[in-house]
Amino acid sequence: MKTEPPALPLRRETDLIVRPLSDETLVYDLARDTAHCLNATAAAVWCRCDGRTGVSELAAALRLECRITADEDVVWLALRQLQKARLLQARVPHPAVAHRSSRRDLIRKLGTAAALPIVMTILAPTARAQASDQCTGMDGVQRPCSENPCPAGFMCMQVGPDMACGCVAN
Amino acid sequence: MKHEEQGRRLAAVLSGSWRTVPPRVDFEAADWGATVERLVETGAGGLGWWRVRGSGLEQLPATVTLRDAYRFHSIHAAVRERQIAQVLDRCRAIGVRPLVAKGWAVSRFYPEPGVRPYGDIDLFVRPEEHAAAVRAVADFEPRHLIDLHRGCADLADRPLDALFERADIRSCGTVQARVAGAEDELRHVCVHFLRHGAWRPLWLSDVAAIVESAGERFDWDYCLRGSRQRTQAVVCAIGLARQLLGARIEHTPLVAHARRLPHWLVPSVLSQWGRRHELNPAFATALRSPARAVAALWRRWPNPVESTMSRRGPFNDAPRLPFQLADCVVRLGDFLFRLARPGSPSWPQPDR
Numbered sequence: 001m002k003t004e005p006p007a008l009p010l011r012r013e014t015d016l017i018v019r020p021l022s023d024e025t026l027v028y029d030l031a032r033d034t035a036h037c038l039n040a041t042a043a044a045v046w047c048r049c050d051g052r053t054g055v056s057e058l059a060a061a062l063r064l065e066c067r068i069t070a071d072e073d074v075v076w077l078a079l080r081q082l083q084k085a086r087l088l089q090a091r092v093p094h095p096a097v098a099h100r101s102s103r104r105d106l107i108r109k110l111g112t113a114a115a116l117p118i119v120m121t122i123l124a125p126t127a128r129a130q131a132s133d134q135c136t137g138m139d140g141v142q143r144p145c146s147e148n149p150c151p152a153g154f155m156c157m158q159v160g161p162d163m164a165c166g167c168v169a170n
Numbered sequence: 171m172k173h174e175e176q177g178r179r180l181a182a183v184l185s186g187s188w189r190t191v192p193p194r195v196d197f198e199a200a201d202w203g204a205t206v207e208r209l210v211e212t213g214a215g216g217l218g219w220w221r222v223r224g225s226g227l228e229q230l231p232a233t234v235t236l237r238d239a240y241r242f243h244s245i246h247a248a249v250r251e252r253q254i255a256q257v258l259d260r261c262r263a264i265g266v267r268p269l270v271a272k273g274w275a276v277s278r279f280y281p282e283p284g285v286r287p288y289g290d291i292d293l294f295v296r297p298e299e300h301a302a303a304v305r306a307v308a309d310f311e312p313r314h315l316i317d318l319h320r321g322c323a324d325l326a327d328r329p330l331d332a333l334f335e336r337a338d339i340r341s342c343g344t345v346q347a348r349v350a351g352a353e354d355e356l357r358h359v360c361v362h363f364l365r366h367g368a369w370r371p372l373w374l375s376d377v378a379a380i381v382e383s384a385g386e387r388f389d390w391d392y393c394l395r396g397s398r399q400r401t402q403a404v405v406c407a408i409g410l411a412r413q414l415l416g417a418r419i420e421h422t423p424l425v426a427h428a429r430r431l432p433h434w435l436v437p438s439v440l441s442q443w444g445r446r447h448e449l450n451p452a453f454a455t456a457l458r459s460p461a462r463a464v465a466a467l468w469r470r471w472p473n474p475v476e477s478t479m480s481r482r483g484p485f486n487d488a489p490r491l492p493f494q495l496a497d498c499v500v501r502l503g504d505f506l507f508r509l510a511r512p513g514s515p516s517w518p519q520p521d522r
Binding site: 017019021026028030037122124125 | 210215238239241242243244245246247248249252284
């Protein structure tokens with residue numbers, strides 16, 4: 001009978017900026033220009049994904065560090081989300097024989113939804129400007145957005161992930 | 171009046187929000203959804219979260235938006251800091267040492283990067299170094315983030331050399347960055363806030379944060395030196411920070427002056443804060459019909475604060491209408507001048 005190799009997840013380390021906050025960890029993916037927020041459980045799993053630690057050891061570490069009654073299902077839930085956010089180096093195959101618990105099952109096991117691992121993508125707030133009172137028009141000149149001389153059919157708006165201003169088609 | 175009320179709600183949330191331990195939440199959550207929306211729109215979402223976290227308001231559904239803004243600004247600050255270091259490296263390689271201004275520089279007066287967001291990278295360079303600096307960052311991506319200023323227009327009433335000589339050094343990732351000294355920074359944020367019509371409450375919290383951080387070594391004489399009109403503007407901005415955001419100014423020599431604000435100033439600022447700022451289509455596109463032109467002019471009618479600044483008027487109790495009219499005429503003239511130049515991007519294209 002063929003046995004599957006143990007899953008040894010490895011976290012991505014390149015092109016990432018990590019900023020820990022008091023109760024969560026923020027990760028910016030420079031390659032994809034996306035930001036993620038990992039709650040304490042997900043961050044605890046991610047930090048230990050060193051390519052040498054197996055799923056059962058990760059679960060044990062969670063029990064110890066986060067003081068939750070985590071089992072392998074909790075770790076798998078975290079890994080699935082980390083994988084989806086492309087924060088792991090390679091895909092970690094879920095063992096075919098393993099039972100995939102639902103979130104509801106896991107909340108029942110953990111006793112609280114707050115302990116569930118969560119990886120969420122952070123979207124830009126609809127700030128009309130983190131800043132700039134100035135923006136670059138099609139003529140390459142910077143000036144207040146309200147005065148930006150866009151040609152007919154265009155209007156000055158903030159564009160792009162950096163909230164820069166520019167002339168965009170009406 | 172409706173705008174003023176909304177502005178007052180924003181002021182209540184932001185009161186003391188720049189402090190490491192903000193004051194206890196003592197305001198009602200009336201129209202909380204709209205308040206949150208305005209905070210986020212004006213870039214003060216992170217500050218709003220800093221103020222209300224741990225209070226009863228934290229549990230309200232709308233507050234999630236503030237927390238998300240705080241998260242976004244926190245991680246973006248790290249990204250931006252990396253980019254600033256890269257830009258400074260490029261400048262240093264050609265012997266240019268710019269001053270980092272506004273957003274990143276001002277964020278040092280706040281307890282955390284996530285509460286004071288910044289978008290672009292503002293750099294002051296000496297005029298004679300400007301061309302070289304432009305070349306140095308020409309192929310930096312994203313280029314539109316970098317705003318290279320020839321000197322500092324808001325501090326044009328004082329010698330540029332003094333601004334550079336009094337600069338502070340601050341670590342920015344792996345490099346040392348030069349930022350304006352606290353006195354210059356305060357004068358700059360005050361003038362900048364009013365010159366732009368006081369529309370962002372975040373800019374007034376910058377004023378408050380710097381004033382409260384001013385210790386015994388803060389040189390108030392130097393800070394208040396320069397053109398009389400701009401110094402008046404500085405005093406008014408500090409007075410607004412005290413009156414609207416509860417900034418502590420007892421340790422400053424401005425206690426008496428900052429209490430006497432022109433009667434039109436506070437309502438004007440509150441009404442700016444409470445109003446949604448729609449992005450205006452290019453004025454040239456409105457010229458096709460008189461009705462649209464009038465509507466476009468109305469939308470662009472300058473507020474009393476910015477017209478006082480742009481016409482270099484005194485901050486006193488005299489009516490503001492003359493300054494507003496003068497400002498409007500000057501802008502219109504400038505627009506028509508640009509329009510008259512064939513090939514100008516403002517030139518209205520015929521309908522297809």
